[in-house]
Amino acid sequence: MTLATDELKRLGPQLLVFDDALSLARAAAEYVAALSAEPAIQRQRFSLAISGGSTPQTLYRILAQPPYSLVLPWNDMHVFWVDERCVPPEDEGSNYRQARDLWLAHVPLPRSHIHRIKGELGPQAASADYAARLREFAEIEHDWPAFDLALLGLGDDGHTGSLFPGPITIAELTETTLGVTAHYQNRPANRVTLTPVVLNSARNIIFMVSGESKAEAVAAVVRGNADPNRWPAARIRPRRGMVTWMVDRAAASKLG
Ligand code: 6PG
DSSP, X not given: OOHHHHHHHHHOOEEEEESSHXXXXXXXXXXXXXXXXXXXXXXXXXXXXXXXXXXXXXXXXXXXXXXXXXXXXXXXXXXXXXXXXXXXXXXXXXXXXXXXXXTGXXXXXXXXXXXXXXXXXXXXXXXHHXXXXXXXXXXXXXXXXXXXXXXXXXXXXXOBTTBOSSOOOHHHHHHHHHTSEEEEOSSSSOEEEEOHHHHTTOSEEEEEEOSGGXXXXXXXXXXXXXXXXXXXXXXXXXXXXXXXXXXXXXXXXXXX
């Protein structure tokens, strides 16, 4: 890690504003390439947790094509999911399917390096299965990997991953204590998600946010001190990792 990166971490979250969603996705691709170069050399592994939603779709398409498809350290890369709907992998709502179709099926990432959440098992069993998988990649201190990079989105209501507004319930807290995943039953499909404690041990986090409908949520969370029950993304405050907000002008429009 360079001194410049250490300095940046001390300064708190970085905010990068782009003209539009395409420039944002291009910059995110460069970020993935730059970050994946360093840890791969040191630890022979680059662990990446990715999200669903529409915003990262362009990024996935870009990473599926040259130059990225040719130069990223695929053999060292391990892909995990931030969250998943409890649907089969071929379902249109599957976050795994989205990333596979747009990106992973087009690059030489070893199949054994794809660690999906098995939503089809249902929330309890999928959580337990994913927890066991994460444990295989555990690092000192934790039962899960300290992701080299977690790519997060932001909903209009301030949700990220499948952490929705409202207090974290006892059931979810139990899962949080285990340090693994939580499951939710209040959306069209049940969800399995990484909890804040896992995300907050990531080395780097990027929030990718596009569109005016997100402006209020961006302003609330980026300014700091937002109520996490109202704006769940405010729960993401890594202890040592760096947070970078990549937003387009529309999403930044209420930041002042
Ligand atoms: C999902 C996500 C979710 C997403 C936000 C933003 O599975 O849908 O992980 O948290 O990132 O809802 O979604 P958009 O990019 O579509 O706005």
